[in-house]
Amino acid sequence: MRRALLEALRADLAGRRTAVLATHLGTGEAQLLHPFDGDGEGAAPALCDAARAAARDDQSRVWSSPEGTVFLRVYNPPVHVVLVGAVHVAQALAPMIGLVGYDVLVVDPRSAFATEARFPGVSLSTEWPDEALARVGLGRRSAVVTMTHDPKIDDPALEAALRSESFYIGALGSKKTQAARRDRLAARGFDETALARLHGPVGLSIGAVSTAEIAVSILSELVACLRKGSSGR
Amino acid sequence: MSVEDLYHEALVRLAREATGAGALPAPVGRAAPATVQGTATVENPLCGDRVTVEVRVEGGRITALAHRVRGCVLCEASASLLGRAAVGLGTAEVEASRRAFAALLRDGTPPPPRPLAGLDVFAPVRSVASRHSCVLLPFDALGAALARASPPGTTR
Numbered sequence: 001m002r003r004a005l006l007e008a009l010r011a012d013l014a015g016r017r018t019a020v021l022a023t024h025l026g027t028g029e030a031q032l033l034h035p036f037d038g039d040g041e042g043a044a045p046a047l048c049d050a051a052r053a054a055a056r057d058d059q060s061r062v063w064s065s066p067e068g069t070v071f072l073r074v075y076n077p078p079v080h081v082v083l084v085g086a087v088h089v090a091q092a093l094a095p096m097i098g099l100v101g102y103d104v105l106v107v108d109p110r111s112a113f114a115t116e117a118r119f120p121g122v123s124l125s126t127e128w129p130d131e132a133l134a135r136v137g138l139g140r141r142s143a144v145v146t147m148t149h150d151p152k153i154d155d156p157a158l159e160a161a162l163r164s165e166s167f168y169i170g171a172l173g174s175k176k177t178q179a180a181r182r183d184r185l186a187a188r189g190f191d192e193t194a195l196a197r198l199h200g201p202v203g204l205s206i207g208a209v210s211t212a213e214i215a216v217s218i219l220s221e222l223v224a225c226l227r228k229g230s231s232g233r
Numbered sequence: 234m235s236v237e238d239l240y241h242e243a244l245v246r247l248a249r250e251a252t253g254a255g256a257l258p259a260p261v262g263r264a265a266p267a268t269v270q271g272t273a274t275v276e277n278p279l280c281g282d283r284v285t286v287e288v289r290v291e292g293g294r295i296t297a298l299a300h301r302v303r304g305c306v307l308c309e310a311s312a313s314l315l316g317r318a319a320v321g322l323g324t325a326e327v328e329a330s331r332r333a334f335a336a337l338l339r340d341g342t343p344p345p346p347r348p349l350a351g352l353d354v355f356a357p358v359r360s361v362a363s364r365h366s367c368v369l370l371p372f373d374a375l376g377a378a379l380a381r382a383s384p385p386g387t388t389r
Contacts, residue, residue, distance in 0.1 A: 109281030109303065128281070128303050152305055153281055 001030060008032050009075060016077035016139065020051040025062075025069045036140065058226075077141050078103050079226060084129045084157040085147030086113035089172065093145075093215035094122045100219065107132045109153060129157035138164035143222055145170040145202060149177070155184060162194050168225040170202035170218060199225075239357050239364075240306060247354060248309040253316020257287045257299045260385065267292050270385050273377030277366050282308045286315070286374040290382050293323045300374070305367055307358060312371035318349050324379050331372040338365045 001009075005021075009032060012019040017037065023030045033041055035052035043051075047070065050063045054072045063070050079102040083090045086108035097104040104122060108114040111126045125132045129146075138144065144161035145168075146154035154171060161169045162185070171181060178200040185195060203217030204224065257270070274285040282304030289297040298319050300312040319327065330349035336342040337352055338359050344352035355368050 109276075109283060110279060111276065111281075112278035128283070150280075 005030060005032055013075060013077065016080075016137070016141070018055050018077065018140070019075045020055055021073040021075065022047060022051060023071045023073070025071055027068075077139075079141050079143065080105070080136070081143045081145070081222065082107060082129075082133065082136070082138075082157075083145050083147060084108070084154060085149075085172075086110070086115070086118060086124070087147050088211045089214050089218070090147055091118060092212040093218060094119060096215055096219050098122075100223070105132070105136060107157070108148065110148075129153060130160050133157060133160040133164075138166050140165045140167060142166040143168035143170075143225075145172070145218060145222075147172040149173060151181070151184065155181070155188075158185060158198065159188060159190075162190055162197060168222045169198050170221065171198060171200040172202050172214075172218075173200060175201060239361060241354075241357060243354050244310050244357075245306060247313050247317075247351075248306045250313055251309060251316070252313045253298050253300050254312070255299050255301070257289060257297055260289070265291050268296075268385060269382040271378040271380070271382035273374050273381055275370055275374045275377060277304075277370055280305070280367065282367055282370055284308065284312060284370050284374040286312075286371065286378045288375060288378045288382065290379070295320050295322050295327075295379075298375070300371060302371070304370070305364075307355075307364055307367040308370055311355070311368040314349075314351050314354070315371050315375055318351055319375065322348055327372070327375055327379060331369070331376065334369060334372060338368070 009019055009021065017034065020033045020035055021030060022033055031043060033043055033048060033051045035048060035055050040048055046065055051072055054061050054074050055076060058074060058076050060073045063072050081097050081102050081104045083094060083104065083106045086106050090106055094104050094106055105125060106114060106119055106122055107125045107127060107129045109126055109128045114124045114126050138161060142164065144157060144166055146157050148154050158169065158171060173181065181200065182195055199221060203214060204220045206217050208214045208217040268289060268291045270289040272285065272287045274283065276283040284304065285301045287299045288295055298316060300316060302309050302312045326348035333344045334352050337344050337356060341359055358364050358368055
Protein backbone atom coordinates (compact mmCIF):
# COMPACT_ATOMS: atom_id res chain seq x y z
CA MET A 1 0.00 0.00 0.00
CA ARG A 2 1.30 3.44 -0.86
CA ARG A 3 2.02 5.75 2.07
CA ALA A 4 -0.56 8.37 0.99
CA LEU A 5 -3.23 5.68 0.81
CA LEU A 6 -2.29 4.32 4.22
CA GLU A 7 -2.46 7.79 5.74
CA ALA A 8 -5.87 8.44 4.20
CA LEU A 9 -7.11 5.14 5.60
CA ARG A 10 -5.74 5.93 9.05
CA ALA A 11 -7.58 9.27 8.98
CA ASP A 12 -10.82 7.49 8.04
CA LEU A 13 -10.44 5.03 10.91
CA ALA A 14 -9.70 7.83 13.37
CA GLY A 15 -12.76 9.74 12.13
CA ARG A 16 -15.01 6.66 12.36
CA ARG A 17 -15.67 6.82 8.59
CA THR A 18 -16.37 3.65 6.64
CA ALA A 19 -13.82 3.00 3.91
CA VAL A 20 -13.34 0.17 1.41
CA LEU A 21 -9.94 -0.52 -0.09
CA ALA A 22 -10.45 -1.78 -3.65
CA THR A 23 -7.38 -3.59 -5.01
CA HIS A 24 -7.43 -4.67 -8.68
CA LEU A 25 -5.97 -8.14 -8.56
CA GLY A 26 -4.74 -8.00 -12.16
CA THR A 27 -2.77 -4.75 -11.87
CA GLY A 28 -2.22 -4.38 -8.11
CA GLU A 29 -3.65 -0.90 -8.35
CA ALA A 30 -5.44 0.14 -5.15
CA GLN A 31 -8.08 2.76 -4.50
CA LEU A 32 -9.86 3.94 -1.34
CA LEU A 33 -13.65 4.21 -1.62
CA HIS A 34 -16.15 5.77 0.80
CA PRO A 35 -19.37 4.01 -0.11
CA PHE A 36 -21.69 5.97 2.21
CA ASP A 37 -20.40 9.50 1.88
CA GLY A 38 -18.12 9.56 -1.17
CA ASP A 39 -18.99 11.08 -4.54
CA GLY A 40 -18.06 7.94 -6.44
CA GLU A 41 -14.40 8.97 -6.39
CA GLY A 42 -14.00 8.20 -10.07
CA ALA A 43 -14.84 4.51 -9.66
CA ALA A 44 -17.37 2.69 -11.83
CA PRO A 45 -20.89 2.85 -10.33
CA ALA A 46 -21.06 -0.96 -10.21
CA LEU A 47 -17.85 -1.04 -8.16
CA CYS A 48 -19.25 1.58 -5.76
CA ASP A 49 -22.41 -0.48 -5.34
CA ALA A 50 -20.36 -3.60 -4.63
CA ALA A 51 -18.24 -1.69 -2.08
CA ARG A 52 -21.38 -0.42 -0.38
CA ALA A 53 -22.85 -3.91 -0.20
CA ALA A 54 -19.61 -5.28 1.27
CA ALA A 55 -19.54 -2.50 3.90
CA ARG A 56 -23.20 -3.10 4.78
CA ASP A 57 -22.49 -6.80 5.23
CA ASP A 58 -19.27 -5.89 7.09
CA GLN A 59 -17.60 -8.54 4.94
CA SER A 60 -14.54 -8.19 2.71
CA ARG A 61 -14.85 -10.09 -0.58
CA VAL A 62 -13.65 -10.67 -4.13
CA TRP A 63 -15.78 -8.95 -6.77
CA SER A 64 -15.57 -9.58 -10.48
CA SER A 65 -16.69 -7.56 -13.48
CA PRO A 66 -15.85 -7.65 -17.19
CA GLU A 67 -13.07 -5.14 -16.39
CA GLY A 68 -11.38 -7.51 -14.00
CA THR A 69 -11.35 -8.87 -10.47
CA VAL A 70 -11.17 -6.63 -7.40
CA PHE A 71 -10.61 -7.43 -3.76
CA LEU A 72 -12.83 -5.26 -1.54
CA ARG A 73 -11.35 -4.90 1.93
CA VAL A 74 -13.90 -3.37 4.31
CA TYR A 75 -12.81 -0.98 7.07
CA ASN A 76 -15.88 -0.25 9.18
CA PRO A 77 -15.53 1.83 12.35
CA PRO A 78 -16.07 -0.21 15.51
CA VAL A 79 -19.64 -0.71 16.68
CA HIS A 80 -20.38 1.86 19.38
CA VAL A 81 -23.05 1.16 21.98
CA VAL A 82 -24.36 3.92 24.25
CA LEU A 83 -26.18 2.73 27.36
CA VAL A 84 -28.33 5.46 28.91
CA GLY A 85 -28.74 4.70 32.60
CA ALA A 86 -26.03 3.44 34.94
CA VAL A 87 -28.40 0.79 36.30
CA HIS A 88 -28.00 -2.89 37.28
CA VAL A 89 -28.62 -4.24 33.78
CA ALA A 90 -26.00 -1.82 32.45
CA GLN A 91 -23.49 -3.15 34.99
CA ALA A 92 -23.90 -6.60 33.43
CA LEU A 93 -24.31 -5.44 29.84
CA ALA A 94 -21.36 -3.02 29.55
CA PRO A 95 -18.63 -5.67 30.13
CA MET A 96 -20.47 -8.12 27.83
CA ILE A 97 -20.42 -5.53 25.04
CA GLY A 98 -16.68 -5.14 25.59
CA LEU A 99 -16.18 -8.91 25.34
CA VAL A 100 -18.01 -8.99 22.02
CA GLY A 101 -15.53 -6.38 20.80
CA TYR A 102 -17.72 -3.29 20.58
CA ASP A 103 -17.05 0.12 22.16
CA VAL A 104 -19.39 1.06 25.00
CA LEU A 105 -20.25 4.31 26.77
CA VAL A 106 -22.54 4.51 29.82
CA VAL A 107 -24.32 7.86 30.17
CA ASP A 108 -26.24 8.93 33.27
CA PRO A 109 -26.57 12.49 34.61
CA ARG A 110 -27.27 10.96 38.03
CA SER A 111 -23.68 11.09 39.19
CA ALA A 112 -24.45 8.88 42.20
CA PHE A 113 -24.99 5.97 39.76
CA ALA A 114 -22.42 6.61 37.02
CA THR A 115 -19.39 5.88 39.19
CA GLU A 116 -16.11 4.13 38.53
CA ALA A 117 -16.81 1.89 41.55
CA ARG A 118 -20.00 0.57 39.91
CA PHE A 119 -18.48 0.44 36.39
CA PRO A 120 -14.79 -0.38 36.73
CA GLY A 121 -12.92 0.27 33.49
CA VAL A 122 -16.05 1.37 31.57
CA SER A 123 -16.26 4.75 29.76
CA LEU A 124 -18.70 6.90 31.73
CA SER A 125 -20.37 10.27 31.19
CA THR A 126 -22.53 12.27 33.61
CA GLU A 127 -23.73 14.60 30.85
CA TRP A 128 -27.41 14.66 29.96
CA PRO A 129 -27.82 12.03 27.25
CA ASP A 130 -28.74 14.38 24.40
CA GLU A 131 -25.60 16.43 25.16
CA ALA A 132 -23.42 13.32 25.37
CA LEU A 133 -24.86 11.87 22.13
CA ALA A 134 -24.33 15.15 20.28
CA ARG A 135 -20.71 15.12 21.43
CA VAL A 136 -19.90 11.50 20.52
CA GLY A 137 -21.99 11.54 17.32
CA LEU A 138 -24.31 8.72 16.22
CA GLY A 139 -23.94 6.95 12.91
CA ARG A 140 -24.68 3.70 11.08
CA ARG A 141 -22.47 1.74 13.48
CA SER A 142 -24.09 3.16 16.64
CA ALA A 143 -26.61 1.60 19.01
CA VAL A 144 -28.51 3.29 21.85
CA VAL A 145 -30.30 1.54 24.70
CA THR A 146 -32.19 3.55 27.33
CA MET A 147 -32.55 2.01 30.78
CA THR A 148 -33.33 4.65 33.43
CA HIS A 149 -37.17 4.31 33.37
CA ASP A 150 -37.18 8.10 33.83
CA PRO A 151 -38.69 9.83 30.75
CA LYS A 152 -36.84 13.02 31.65
CA ILE A 153 -33.56 11.18 30.93
CA ASP A 154 -34.60 8.42 28.47
CA ASP A 155 -36.74 10.47 26.05
CA PRO A 156 -34.08 13.01 24.96
CA ALA A 157 -31.74 10.08 24.23
CA LEU A 158 -34.36 8.26 22.15
CA GLU A 159 -35.14 11.41 20.20
CA ALA A 160 -31.46 11.85 19.33
CA ALA A 161 -31.18 8.17 18.39
CA LEU A 162 -34.29 8.21 16.19
CA ARG A 163 -32.92 11.24 14.33
CA SER A 164 -29.68 9.34 13.63
CA GLU A 165 -28.84 6.32 11.46
CA SER A 166 -28.21 4.14 14.55
CA PHE A 167 -28.69 0.49 13.63
CA TYR A 168 -30.23 -0.43 16.96
CA ILE A 169 -32.42 1.60 19.33
CA GLY A 170 -33.87 -0.06 22.41
CA ALA A 171 -35.78 1.02 25.50
CA LEU A 172 -36.03 -1.00 28.69
CA GLY A 173 -39.51 -1.03 30.20
CA SER A 174 -42.77 -2.95 30.33
CA LYS A 175 -45.34 -3.11 27.51
CA LYS A 176 -47.41 -0.55 29.39
CA THR A 177 -44.60 2.01 29.74
CA GLN A 178 -43.64 1.40 26.08
CA ALA A 179 -47.14 2.46 24.99
CA ALA A 180 -46.86 5.67 27.01
CA ARG A 181 -43.36 6.24 25.61
CA ARG A 182 -44.56 5.83 22.01
CA ASP A 183 -47.38 8.30 22.68
CA ARG A 184 -44.91 10.87 24.02
CA LEU A 185 -42.55 10.43 21.06
CA ALA A 186 -45.47 10.60 18.60
CA ALA A 187 -46.49 13.89 20.24
CA ARG A 188 -42.93 15.08 19.58
CA GLY A 189 -43.41 14.45 15.85
CA PHE A 190 -42.08 10.91 15.30
CA ASP A 191 -44.27 8.93 12.89
CA GLU A 192 -45.00 5.20 12.72
CA THR A 193 -41.99 4.52 10.47
CA ALA A 194 -39.66 6.20 12.95
CA LEU A 195 -41.22 4.50 15.96
CA ALA A 196 -40.96 1.10 14.23
CA ARG A 197 -37.19 1.38 14.71
CA LEU A 198 -37.64 1.43 18.49
CA HIS A 199 -37.21 -1.96 20.14
CA GLY A 200 -39.36 -1.97 23.24
CA PRO A 201 -39.76 -4.04 25.28
CA VAL A 202 -36.06 -4.40 24.52
CA GLY A 203 -34.28 -7.69 23.87
CA LEU A 204 -34.98 -11.07 22.31
CA SER A 205 -37.63 -13.20 23.98
CA ILE A 206 -35.45 -15.81 25.66
CA GLY A 207 -37.29 -15.95 28.97
CA ALA A 208 -34.63 -13.85 30.70
CA VAL A 209 -35.16 -13.52 34.44
CA SER A 210 -31.94 -12.36 36.07
CA THR A 211 -30.21 -9.05 35.43
CA ALA A 212 -27.42 -10.76 33.49
CA GLU A 213 -29.92 -12.78 31.43
CA ILE A 214 -31.73 -9.57 30.49
CA ALA A 215 -28.34 -8.20 29.38
CA VAL A 216 -27.83 -11.32 27.22
CA SER A 217 -31.25 -10.84 25.65
CA ILE A 218 -30.51 -7.19 24.80
CA LEU A 219 -27.06 -7.98 23.40
CA SER A 220 -28.49 -10.84 21.32
CA GLU A 221 -31.06 -8.56 19.73
CA LEU A 222 -28.39 -5.93 19.09
CA VAL A 223 -26.15 -8.49 17.32
CA ALA A 224 -29.12 -9.77 15.30
CA CYS A 225 -29.90 -6.24 14.12
CA LEU A 226 -26.26 -5.67 13.18
CA ARG A 227 -25.90 -8.94 11.27
CA LYS A 228 -29.40 -9.64 9.97
CA GLY A 229 -30.86 -6.18 9.41
CA SER A 230 -33.14 -3.77 11.17
CA SER A 231 -35.77 -6.11 12.58
CA GLY A 232 -33.24 -8.60 13.92
CA ARG A 233 -35.87 -11.30 13.59
CA MET B 234 -51.80 12.45 47.07
CA SER B 235 -52.16 11.97 43.34
CA VAL B 236 -49.80 13.03 40.59
CA GLU B 237 -52.42 15.61 39.55
CA ASP B 238 -52.29 17.22 43.00
CA LEU B 239 -48.50 17.49 42.88
CA TYR B 240 -48.34 18.89 39.35
CA HIS B 241 -51.23 21.28 39.80
CA GLU B 242 -52.06 23.86 37.18
CA ALA B 243 -50.40 26.91 38.75
CA LEU B 244 -47.15 25.00 39.27
CA VAL B 245 -47.05 23.61 35.72
CA ARG B 246 -47.83 27.08 34.34
CA LEU B 247 -44.99 28.56 36.40
CA ALA B 248 -42.60 25.94 34.96
CA ARG B 249 -43.80 26.57 31.38
CA GLU B 250 -43.33 30.32 31.72
CA ALA B 251 -39.64 29.64 32.49
CA THR B 252 -39.12 33.24 33.55
CA GLY B 253 -35.42 34.06 33.52
CA ALA B 254 -34.43 30.97 31.51
CA GLY B 255 -31.30 31.50 29.42
CA ALA B 256 -28.09 33.45 29.91
CA LEU B 257 -27.45 36.97 31.17
CA PRO B 258 -26.87 39.43 28.34
CA ALA B 259 -23.46 41.11 28.40
CA PRO B 260 -23.65 44.39 30.31
CA VAL B 261 -24.10 47.46 28.10
CA GLY B 262 -21.36 50.03 28.48
CA ARG B 263 -19.25 50.28 31.60
CA ALA B 264 -20.60 48.41 34.63
CA ALA B 265 -21.55 50.46 37.69
CA PRO B 266 -18.65 50.59 40.16
CA ALA B 267 -20.30 48.34 42.76
CA THR B 268 -21.41 45.66 40.26
CA VAL B 269 -20.47 42.04 40.88
CA GLN B 270 -21.58 38.91 39.11
CA GLY B 271 -21.40 35.20 39.78
CA THR B 272 -22.33 31.85 38.25
CA ALA B 273 -22.83 28.50 39.93
CA THR B 274 -24.02 25.06 38.86
CA VAL B 275 -25.41 22.61 41.38
CA GLU B 276 -26.76 19.12 40.75
CA ASN B 277 -28.73 16.43 42.46
CA PRO B 278 -26.66 13.26 42.09
CA LEU B 279 -29.68 11.01 42.71
CA CYS B 280 -32.01 12.33 40.00
CA GLY B 281 -29.66 14.13 37.60
CA ASP B 282 -31.28 17.54 37.95
CA ARG B 283 -28.77 20.26 37.15
CA VAL B 284 -29.24 24.01 37.63
CA THR B 285 -26.96 26.85 36.59
CA VAL B 286 -27.73 30.32 37.94
CA GLU B 287 -26.06 33.52 36.76
CA VAL B 288 -26.61 36.59 38.86
CA ARG B 289 -25.60 40.26 38.70
CA VAL B 290 -25.59 42.37 41.88
CA GLU B 291 -25.34 46.12 42.32
CA GLY B 292 -25.17 47.77 45.75
CA GLY B 293 -25.94 44.48 47.46
CA ARG B 294 -29.16 43.84 45.46
CA ILE B 295 -29.78 41.42 42.60
CA THR B 296 -30.28 43.40 39.40
CA ALA B 297 -30.40 40.50 36.92
CA LEU B 298 -30.74 36.74 37.12
CA ALA B 299 -30.70 33.98 34.50
CA HIS B 300 -30.96 30.22 34.93
CA ARG B 301 -30.56 27.06 32.91
CA VAL B 302 -32.31 23.94 34.19
CA ARG B 303 -31.92 20.32 33.15
CA GLY B 304 -34.43 18.65 35.36
CA CYS B 305 -38.01 17.93 36.26
CA VAL B 306 -41.03 20.23 36.16
CA LEU B 307 -40.73 20.93 39.90
CA CYS B 308 -37.17 22.14 39.48
CA GLU B 309 -38.11 24.24 36.45
CA ALA B 310 -41.00 25.84 38.36
CA SER B 311 -38.75 26.76 41.28
CA ALA B 312 -36.17 28.35 38.96
CA SER B 313 -38.96 30.21 37.16
CA LEU B 314 -40.17 31.62 40.50
CA LEU B 315 -36.66 32.95 41.16
CA GLY B 316 -36.55 34.45 37.67
CA ARG B 317 -39.82 36.20 38.41
CA ALA B 318 -39.23 37.34 41.98
CA ALA B 319 -35.55 37.34 42.98
CA VAL B 320 -34.53 40.61 41.31
CA GLY B 321 -34.28 43.28 44.01
CA LEU B 322 -33.36 40.87 46.82
CA GLY B 323 -30.09 40.93 48.77
CA THR B 324 -28.11 37.91 49.94
CA ALA B 325 -29.74 37.89 53.42
CA GLU B 326 -33.19 37.96 51.85
CA VAL B 327 -32.35 35.07 49.52
CA GLU B 328 -31.20 33.10 52.55
CA ALA B 329 -34.39 33.99 54.44
CA SER B 330 -36.47 32.88 51.43
CA ARG B 331 -34.70 29.53 51.31
CA ARG B 332 -35.32 29.06 55.04
CA ALA B 333 -39.02 29.88 54.55
CA PHE B 334 -39.13 27.39 51.65
CA ALA B 335 -37.46 24.67 53.74
CA ALA B 336 -39.90 25.33 56.60
CA LEU B 337 -42.86 24.99 54.21
CA LEU B 338 -41.52 21.63 53.02
CA ARG B 339 -40.61 20.45 56.52
CA ASP B 340 -43.80 21.15 58.46
CA GLY B 341 -46.13 23.21 56.28
CA THR B 342 -45.26 26.57 57.86
CA PRO B 343 -47.08 29.09 55.61
CA PRO B 344 -44.42 31.10 53.77
CA PRO B 345 -44.58 34.88 54.41
CA PRO B 346 -45.29 37.02 51.32
CA ARG B 347 -41.98 38.82 51.83
CA PRO B 348 -39.22 38.89 50.86
CA LEU B 349 -40.20 36.31 48.18
CA ALA B 350 -43.86 35.90 47.25
CA GLY B 351 -45.26 32.78 45.60
CA LEU B 352 -43.61 29.93 47.52
CA ASP B 353 -47.03 28.58 48.53
CA VAL B 354 -47.47 27.14 45.03
CA PHE B 355 -45.06 24.39 46.19
CA ALA B 356 -47.14 23.37 49.24
CA PRO B 357 -48.15 19.97 47.71
CA VAL B 358 -44.47 19.01 47.37
CA ARG B 359 -44.26 18.81 51.18
CA SER B 360 -45.74 15.30 51.29
CA VAL B 361 -43.19 13.89 48.79
CA ALA B 362 -39.90 13.99 50.68
CA SER B 363 -37.89 12.61 47.75
CA ARG B 364 -38.78 15.70 45.70
CA HIS B 365 -37.82 18.39 48.23
CA SER B 366 -34.33 18.66 46.78
CA CYS B 367 -35.82 19.22 43.29
CA VAL B 368 -37.48 22.49 44.34
CA LEU B 369 -34.65 23.67 46.61
CA LEU B 370 -31.95 23.12 43.98
CA PRO B 371 -32.41 26.49 42.17
CA PHE B 372 -32.25 28.29 45.54
CA ASP B 373 -29.01 26.46 46.33
CA ALA B 374 -27.62 27.45 42.92
CA LEU B 375 -28.57 31.09 43.53
CA GLY B 376 -26.95 31.02 46.97
CA ALA B 377 -23.75 29.57 45.50
CA ALA B 378 -23.74 32.12 42.65
CA LEU B 379 -24.11 34.99 45.15
CA ALA B 380 -21.32 33.58 47.31
CA ARG B 381 -19.05 33.57 44.27
CA ALA B 382 -20.02 37.00 42.97
CA SER B 383 -17.03 39.15 42.09
CA PRO B 384 -16.41 42.20 39.89
CA PRO B 385 -16.93 41.43 36.18
CA GLY B 386 -13.77 40.55 34.33
CA THR B 387 -12.21 38.94 37.37
CA THR B 388 -12.22 35.18 37.63
CA ARG B 389 -12.89 33.10 40.68
